[in-house]
Every structure is written in structure tokens, then in C-alpha cells.
Amino acid sequence: MKNMSPNRHLFLLAFAILIFQGCGVDEDVVNIYSGRHYQVDENLFREFTEQTGIRVNLVKADTDQLLNRLEMEGANTPADLLITADAGRLVTASAKGLLQPIHSEMVDDLVPAEHRDPDNRWTAMTMRARVIVYHKDRVSPDDLSTYEALADPAWQDRVLVRSSQNHYNQTLMASIIAALGREDAEAWATGLVGNMARSPRGNDRDQVKAIVAGLGDVAIVNTYYMGLLRYSTNPEERRVAEQTRIFFPNQDGRGTHVNYSGIGLTKASGNIENATRLIEFMISRDAQQRLAEVNHEYPVNKEVEWPGLLRSWGNFKADELPLDQLEPYLQDAMFVFNSAGWN
Amino acid sequence: MPLHKFNFGSFRRYTGNRWVIWTIVLSLMVALPLITIAAEMFSRGDAVWHHILHELVPSYATNTLWLLFGVGMLTITLGVGAAWLVSMFQFPGRNIFRWALIMPIAIPAYINGFTWAGMLDYTSPLYTFLRNQFGIDTGTYLFFDIMSLPGAIFILSISFYPYVYLITRAYFQTQSANLFEISASLGYGPWRTFFRTALPLARPAIVAGVSLALMEVLNDYGVASYYGVDTFTTGIFTAWFAFGDTSAALKLSGYLMVFVFVLIFAERTQRGQMRYSAQGIRKHGLTPKRLSGTGGILAGIFCSLPLLAGFILPAIMLIWWSTQTFSLIVDAGFWSLLRNSFFLAGTASLVVVAAAILLAYTVRAYSGRFVKILARITTLGYAIPGAVVAVGVLIPFLWLDNRLIQLPWVNTLLITGTWLALIYAYLVRFMAVGYNSIDSGMEKIPESLDEAARSLGMTHGKVLRKVNLPLLTGATLSAFLLTFIDVLKELPLTLILRPFNFDTLAIRAFEFATDERVAEAAPYALVIVLTGMVPVLLLNKYIGGETS
Numbered sequence: 001m002k003n004m005s006p007n008r009h010l011f012l013l014a015f016a017i018l019i020f021q022g023c024g025v026d027e028d029v030v031n032i033y034s035g036r037h038y039q040v041d042e043n044l045f046r047e048f049t050e051q052t053g054i055r056v057n058l059v060k061a062d063t064d065q066l067l068n069r070l071e072m073e074g075a076n077t078p079a080d081l082l083i084t085a086d087a088g089r090l091v092t093a094s095a096k097g098l099l100q101p102i103h104s105e106m107v108d109d110l111v112p113a114e115h116r117d118p119d120n121r122w123t124a125m126t127m128r129a130r131v132i133v134y135h136k137d138r139v140s141p142d143d144l145s146t147y148e149a150l151a152d153p154a155w156q157d158r159v160l161v162r163s164s165q166n167h168y169n170q171t172l173m174a175s176i177i178a179a180l181g182r183e184d185a186e187a188w189a190t191g192l193v194g195n196m197a198r199s200p201r202g203n204d205r206d207q208v209k210a211i212v213a214g215l216g217d218v219a220i221v222n223t224y225y226m227g228l229l230r231y232s233t234n235p236e237e238r239r240v241a242e243q244t245r246i247f248f249p250n251q252d253g254r255g256t257h258v259n260y261s262g263i264g265l266t267k268a269s270g271n272i273e274n275a276t277r278l279i280e281f282m283i284s285r286d287a288q289q290r291l292a293e294v295n296h297e298y299p300v301n302k303e304v305e306w307p308g309l310l311r312s313w314g315n316f317k318a319d320e321l322p323l324d325q326l327e328p329y330l331q332d333a334m335f336v337f338n339s340a341g342w343n
Numbered sequence: 344m345p346l347h348k349f350n351f352g353s354f355r356r357y358t359g360n361r362w363v364i365w366t367i368v369l370s371l372m373v374a375l376p377l378i379t380i381a382a383e384m385f386s387r388g389d390a391v392w393h394h395i396l397h398e399l400v401p402s403y404a405t406n407t408l409w410l411l412f413g414v415g416m417l418t419i420t421l422g423v424g425a426a427w428l429v430s431m432f433q434f435p436g437r438n439i440f441r442w443a444l445i446m447p448i449a450i451p452a453y454i455n456g457f458t459w460a461g462m463l464d465y466t467s468p469l470y471t472f473l474r475n476q477f478g479i480d481t482g483t484y485l486f487f488d489i490m491s492l493p494g495a496i497f498i499l500s501i502s503f504y505p506y507v508y509l510i511t512r513a514y515f516q517t518q519s520a521n522l523f524e525i526s527a528s529l530g531y532g533p534w535r536t537f538f539r540t541a542l543p544l545a546r547p548a549i550v551a552g553v554s555l556a557l558m559e560v561l562n563d564y565g566v567a568s569y570y571g572v573d574t575f576t577t578g579i580f581t582a583w584f585a586f587g588d589t590s591a592a593l594k595l596s597g598y599l600m601v602f603v604f605v606l607i608f609a610e611r612t613q614r615g616q617m618r619y620s621a622q623g624i625r626k627h628g629l630t631p632k633r634l635s636g637t638g639g640i641l642a643g644i645f646c647s648l649p650l651l652a653g654f655i656l657p658a659i660m661l662i663w664w665s666t667q668t669f670s671l672i673v674d675a676g677f678w679s680l681l682r683n684s685f686f687l688a689g690t691a692s693l694v695v696v697a698a699a700i701l702l703a704y705t706v707r708a709y710s711g712r713f714v715k716i717l718a719r720i721t722t723l724g725y726a727i728p729g730a731v732v733a734v735g736v737l738i739p740f741l742w743l744d745n746r747l748i749q750l751p752w753v754n755t756l757l758i759t760g761t762w763l764a765l766i767y768a769y770l771v772r773f774m775a776v777g778y779n780s781i782d783s784g785m786e787k788i789p790e791s792l793d794e795a796a797r798s799l800g801m802t803h804g805k806v807l808r809k810v811n812l813p814l815l816t817g818a819t820l821s822a823f824l825l826t827f828i829d830v831l832k833e834l835p836l837t838l839i840l841r842p843f844n845f846d847t848l849a850i851r852a853f854e855f856a857t858d859e860r861v862a863e864a865a866p867y868a869l870v871i872v873l874t875g876m877v878p879v880l881l882l883n884k885y886i887g888g889e890t891s
Contacts, residue, residue: 031843037854037855037857037858038858057843057844058843058844059760059839059841059842059843059844060838060850060854061838061839062584062730062835062838062839064583064584065730065733065835065838065839066839068583068589068734069737069839072734072737072738072741073741073756073759074745076744076745076748076755076756077756078755078756078760078843092587163568163571164585165568165577165580165581165584165585170585198488199571200571201490201491201569201570201571202460202490202569202571203569203859204859205859206460206464206490209464209465209466210465212465213464213465225859228858228859228860232862233667233668233862233863234466234667234862236465236466236471237466239466240465240466330587331391331586331587334581334585334586335394338394338398338399339398343571343573
């Protein structure tokens with residue numbers, strides 16, 4: 001058939017391209033799957049390349065998709081590092097056997113042990129507290145105490161929080177189950193749903209705006225997003241930030257729930273040395289300072305001072321339960337959300 | 344071979360015919376990931392599956408049905424109504440509406456969702472203005488809470504009605520004027536002509552358009568999740584991401600495909616043996632009637648509503664945001680984003696259109712049931728979330744890759760993570776867009792033409808090239824351009840399957856938007872819109888049918 005030969009050529013060409021890619025020359029690289037989508041991360045990677053000559057290859061996607069792909073690729077994955085914006089996902093990756101221990105004295109020295117996996121299969125890179133945000137006039141901080149107290153009838157129709165589809169809420173719920181047990185957590189969730197000013201919708205920023213709009217009085221929000229509002233390009237959003245305050249709950253008890261962005265070393269990594277250097281670079285003083293300043297995240301390097309905005313929110317006690325122990329509760333969290341009707 | 348021999352539809356008849364074999368091979372390739380997903384339906388469900396099935400699916404599915412119903416009605420009203428008006432009548436602004444009504448398709452639905460929410464929230468320019476200038480208490484919603492089920496119906500309708508408009512308009516304009524003239528000569532007024540003649544005749548076109556719109560509704564996750572509307576697709580993601588149960592997610596997707604498949608076949612069966620090809624090619628086109636006075640103004644208002652809601656207002660908002668954040672775009676490797684987006688969209692559209700033509704022609708030439716069903720299966724990738732299609736693509740690819748890597752001269756995964764894998768994934772995903780356009784175009788070509796050509800001894804290749812393709816120029820172009828715009832906007836597949844260090848415009852916009860930085864996302868969204876306008880304008884030029 002005369003149509004056959006162009007087809008065959010195309011096929012051979014495609015195949016040749018694939019082979020060519022497959023046999024690429026080995027060079028100094030580190031391959032990253034990242035669920036964080038920040039310009040500051042990419043700028044830091046670029047500086048890492050300038051300093052070390054190691055090329056950074058990056059795929060950014062939804063964390064869950066990346067986790068899924070990593071799992072499916074198994075021993076042949078090109079990825080050396082997995083970066084996520086949620087500790088729950090790192091814990092899951094670790095439980096699925098996708099990670100291996102990081103060997104770095106620098107990480108051991110600079111990152112407090114409670115912010116790392118006990119076997120060092122991942123380390124936190126930055127932290128965000130999940131706090132209660134309240135309206136500065138309508139709510140007195142004296143009225144606030146714990147996450148649990150938000151389920152009290154006093155808060156009827158006043159609480160704003162986003163959907164249970166959100167990672168931060170899922171990890172928060174896992175921490176509450178860990179603290180209270182599943183039954184009490186369910187009672188809490190049911191009480192909270194009863195107190196919601198509206199059914200969950202929108203993102204964290206939308207909850208804060210809804211406070212100022214008068215829809216509710218308190219919201220459960222990540223500190224990071226308060227930073228974004230505070231430095232927004234839209235003056236009205238900055239005004240929203242000015243009318244609200246941050247409260248760190250559970251200070252007299254277990255402490256405020258803190259979530260991590262973190263890095264894990266993949267079990268199949270073919271560039272362990274380069275990958276370790278990149279982790280060390282991200283933990284280093286300079287990088288940590290930049291992440292804290294530009295991205296309003298808490299540094300994990302204990303030698304790095306907090307920038308002004310974070311200091312202005314004040315010191316707080318963080319939940320001491322190591323996040324790797326949340327693994328058994330992550331799935332329970334979804335059952336609790338669903339039975340409480342927290343969509 | 345005499346033609347009637349092909350009308351039995353038994354698989355045995357095909358064997359030995361190279362043309363059909365190639366089509367089947369191609370279709371199976373496209374269908375493979377979808378079949379992989381659907382196969383999961385037969386696996387046993389675990390505790391998570393039962394929990395989701397009993398606790399979540401009933402209410403989620405109800406929401407989805409409401410969405411389908413609402414968006415279906417609204418897109419038909421807007422799309423067919425506007426198509427009829429601009430095809431049949433001359434009224435103020437018509438020449439602008441003709442092409443401008445397609446524009447909303449250039450804005451990704453989730454961007455429309457974010458933008459409308461941003462237009463009606465506390466810090467929006469409108470509310471800020473009302474608050475600061477007039478002291479109006481804008482606290483509670485002034486108009487209506489857009490983050491709701493009706494709000495989601497609104498957003499999805501204004502985003503997807505162009506599918507209906509475009510395909511129906513192309514149909515009206517290539518339709519012989521005779522039919523409508525006959526209707527008029529029988530004393531039918533314009534309303535009766537519309538409801539009794541035009542609407543029933545345009546059925547294949549309307550169905551093609553609406554089914555694209557509704558499949559988009561089914562695969563949508565961005566708008567629904569942001570607006571807090573739990574849909575069937577939310578259930579898929581809850582299963583997959585929140586519970587970490589991939590199997591349950593694939594199962595749910597399988598059921599979604601079965602649902603769509605049944606709907607498509609029900610419609611086809613109900614349509615029965617009706618033929619929609621006009622006897623003879625059109626003799627002369629329509630001459631639009633002048634609408635003056637109130638009629639003209641009403642027509643103008645009808646056409647401007649979807650245009651305002653779906654394009655002009657969101658575009659103004661995006662521009663307003665961009666003025667705040669435009670400096671960001673300069674240093675961000677903007678040209679490589681544009682190049683990547685164009686490269687992917689162009690290549691993928693070519694592949695999709697070629698495959699769609701081959702498939703549609705084979706279905707036409709050999710009216711066998713096997714090929715027909717296969718063709719329909721290949722279009723189901725449009726109805727399920729892109730992230731799930733990605734899993735369906737990854738499973739066979741990784742299977743192959745994990746075997747290839749054992750060859751001595753291969754040291755990495757060959758296919759996964761290359762742009763070839765991505766193009767293939769687009770083919771699986773967007774086959775419906777190509778196929779629906781081409782198929783409804785072919786419906787209009789009388790089969791007697793093919794039969795005549797065949798009886799003159801032409802091969803199938805020749806019939807396709809010499810007879811069908813020239814008459815399909817409009818449909819081919821619209822298939823190409825619709826796919827092009829879709830790939831330009833596509834997210835979940837591109838996100839997970841792209842090669843290292845490969846960004847597109849849609850990805851950049853998305854990264855900012857998911858990070859709750861809509862204003863920063865705006866410049867990229869605006870560029871997607873501007874880029875999308877090029878194919879939209881081309882689309883208008885070539886399928887207009889009119890040469891005015």
C-alpha cells in the first residue's frame with residue numbers, strides 16, 4: 001500500500017526520538033516532583049544550580065497525582081525528591097514505602113527532630129500554623145480558646161471554614177482524632193458543622209473575606225494566607241487583613257496544629273548525593289530566610305530568625321505530636337467529615 | 344465489492360480490509376486507557392468504596408443531575424437561540440455577535456468561576472465602590488451568592504454554550520434555505536418555523552453541541568469544588584485523594600462512562616433511522632431577514648447577555664487584575680510558555696482531527712455495529728476528569744516502559760514523561776471534540792454521493808479525499824480549532840504527564856489560582872484568552888458559510 005511507507009517512517013522517527021531520549025548522556029541532575037507551586041522555590045532551585053552545577057529537573061503537579069505517579073512508576077521512577085505542601089502526604093508516601101532515609105548531618109543538626117520523620121525519610125522544609133482568625137471588633141480574643149470550643153453553641157452561625165476536600169483540613173482533623181479519639185472528634189465535627197455560617201465553599205482567603213463581609217466572625221485558616229492578604233496587590237484585601245487578627249488555639253493544652261511543607265527522598269532515587277545536597281540547600285540559612293520572608297512560612301532551621309510579619313503574630317506553642325503519627329488517622333478523618341456532613 | 348455487503352455489521356466482514364483494520368487498531372489504542380479504567384468496575388469494592396457509594400454518591404449524583412439539567416437547558420436556550428437569530432435575521436450588532444458569541448470558549452471554565460466570584464465578593468471593585476462611595480452595606484450578598492449550585496450552573500453554561508452555538512450555527516448556515524422557505528410559504532411564522540422545522544432538523548447538531556457541553560460539566564472539578572457543590576466528580580476525587588483509594592476512583596469513573604455511553608446510545612436509538620442529510624447540496628444560502636424596531640433590539644439583547652456574562656465582564660475583570668500584577672509576567676519565561684502551549688495544542692489537534700476523520704468515515708462507510716460502538720467508546724474520555732484519564736494512560740504506558748527498561752541500552756522510562764505520551768493522552772481525552780464535529784459534518788453529506796463514487800470504482804481513500812473532505816472543510820476546521828482551544832486550556836493531564844521543566848500558560852495560571860492568588864493568575868489567563876481568540880476568529884471565518 002502506498003500509504004504504508006510514510007506511516008512507517010513516522011513510526012521509526014518517533015521511536016528514534018524515544019531511544020535518543022532514553023540514552024541521554026548522564027549529567028549531574030536532580031529530579032523533583034513537587035506539589036508546591038511557588039516562584040520562590042524555583043528561584044532557589046536556580047541558585048542551587050548556579051552554585052553546584054547540578055541541574056534541577058522539575059515537574060510540578062497536584063501532590064496526590066504525583067504521589068500516584070510515583071507509586072505507579074515504582075522502582076523505575078526518575079524522581080529523586082518528592083516535595084509536598086502537606087505533611088499528611090509525606091506521611092502517606094512514607095507509609096507506602098516510597099521514601100528512604102536521608103543521610104545528612106546538616107539536616108540532623110539544623111532541623112529539630114520533631115520536624116522530621118523518625119527514620120529521616122522526610123524532613124519539614126517550612127511550617128504553617130492552622131489558626132483561628134477573628135474579627136478585631138466583633139470578637140474578643142478572650143472568647144477564644146481551642147479548636148474544640150468552636151463547636152460550642154456560643155458560636156452558632158459564626159464559624160467559617162473551607163471544604164473537607166482540602167489537605168490542611170484533613171491533616172487538622174487527623175490531629176484532632178489523635179488527640180480526642182474518633183468518637184469525640186465526630187461529636188466536635190458535628191457541633192462545628194452546626195455552627196457554620198454557611199456550608200463550606202471557597203478557599204482560605206474567601207473565609208477571611210467573609211468575616212469582614214459580616215457573614216461570620218471566626219474562620220479556621222492557614223497563617224500563610226494571612227500573609228498573602230497582608231501583602232496583596234489589592235488595597236481592599238490588605239484592608240481585610242487589617243480588620244482581622246490571628247489567634248493560636250490550644251495554647252494551654254496540646255498546642256496549635258502546624259502543618260509542614262516537606263521534602264522526601266524517593267526510594268528509587270538514582271542521584272542520592274545530588275538530592276541530599278538540594279535538601280541541605282533548602283534547609284540552609286539563606287534559603288530558609290527567603291522562604292520565610294517571601295512566602296510567609298515559618299522556617300524549620302532553628303538558627304533562622306522569623307521575619308517581622310511572623311514575629312508580629314507572636315510566639316506560640318505548636319502541637320507536639322509528631323506528624324508521622326497521624327498516618328492511622330488520615331483515612332478516619334474522611335469518615336468523620338462525611339458522617340458530620342462537612343462537605 | 345458491492346456496497347450492500349457491508350451492511351451486515353458482523354466483525355468477520357471486516358477482516359482482510361486494511362482500512363477497517365487500521366481504524367480498529369487506532370480506536371483500540373484510544374479506547375485502551377478508558378477500558379483499563381472501566382475494567383476496574385469489576386473489582387471488588389472495599390470498605391472505602393462502600394462508604395462512598397452509600398454515604399456520598401446519592402447526594403453527589405443528585406447535584407450532578409441538577410447541573411446537567413440546568414446547564415443543558417441554558418446552553419440550548421442560549422446556543423440555539425443565538426445561532427438561529429444570527430443565521431436568520433439582520434439586526435443591530437449582528438455582524439459582531441456572529442463571531443463574538445464564540446469568545447467565551449477561550450476562557451477556561453474554572454477561570455470564569457474564579458473571576459465571577461472575584462467580581463461579586465467583598466473586595467471586588469464593584470462592592471468596594473458601592474461601599475466606599477455610597478456607604479452601602481455590601482456585607483451580605485447584594486445580588487446572589489454565586490458560590491452555589493445555581494451559580495455553578497450559570498458559570499458552566501456561559502462557559503460551554505458556545506459548543507452548541509457553534510455547531511448549530513454551522514448547521515443552519517450550510518442548510519439549504521429551501522426548507523425554511525417552504526415552511527414560510529406554508530404560512531408558518533418565524534416562531535413556528537423555528538420550533539417545527541429548524542429545531543427538529545438541527546437535532547444532530549444540537550445533540551453534538553450539548554453532549555460536548557454536558558461532558559464538560561461531568562469532568563469539571565475546578566468550578567464545582569471552588570463553589571462548594573459536591574458532584575459525582577467530587578466523589579471520584581474524594582475516593583482517590585482524600586481516601587487514597589485509586590481503585591474506587593477508577594470504579595466511579597467507569598460508572599460515569601457507562602452513564603454517558605447509555606445516554607448517547609439512547610439518543611441515537613430514539614433518533615432511529617432518520618436521515619438528516621439534505622437531498623442535494625444546498626442551492627443557495629440563507630438571506631437574513633431584517634428585524635427592525637423592538638424585534639431587532641430584543642434580538643440584540645438576547646445575544647448580548649451570554650456575551651457579557653461569558654466574555655466581556657470576565658475579561659474586564661481579568662484586565663483590571665492584570666494592571667495590578669502585570670509586571671510579574673515579564674520575567675517568567677513568557678515566550679517559552681507560549682511556544683509550549685502552541686506546540687502542544689497544534690500537534691494534538693492535528694492528531695485528533697486525523698483520527699476523527701478516519702474513524703467517522705469508517706463508521707459511515709461500513710455501518711457495522713462493532714465499529715460504531717467502538718467509535719462511541721473512544722469519545723468517552725471527554726466525560727471523565729482529566730486526572731483519571733491520566734491514570735488510564737499511565738497504566739499501559741508504565742507497563743510497557745517497565746518492560747522496555749530491561750533492555751540493555753535503555754536506562755530510563757522511555758515513554759512516560761515525554762511529550763509523545765502527552766499527545767497520546769490528549770487524543771484519548773479530546774477524541775469527542777474532533778469526532779462530534781466531524782461526525783455531524785458528515786451527517787449532512789448525502790450518502791448517495793459516496794455510493795455513486797464507490798460505484799464508479801473509487802477506493803475508500805479516494806472517496807474520502809475527493810468527495811467527503813472537500814465538503815468537510817468547515818467541520819474539519821472547527822474540529823481542529825475546538826481541539827486547539829481545549830488543549831490550550833487543558834490542565835490535569837498536562838500537569839501530571841508533562842516532561843520535566845515543561846510549563847504552559849494554563850499551568851501558570853492554575854498555579855497562581857490554586858494558591859489563591861487570582862490577581863497574579865490574571866495576566867496568564869488573559870494571554871490564554873488572547874491566544875484562544877486567534878482560533879476563534881479563524882473558526883468564525885471558515886465555518887461561517889456566508890461570504891459576507
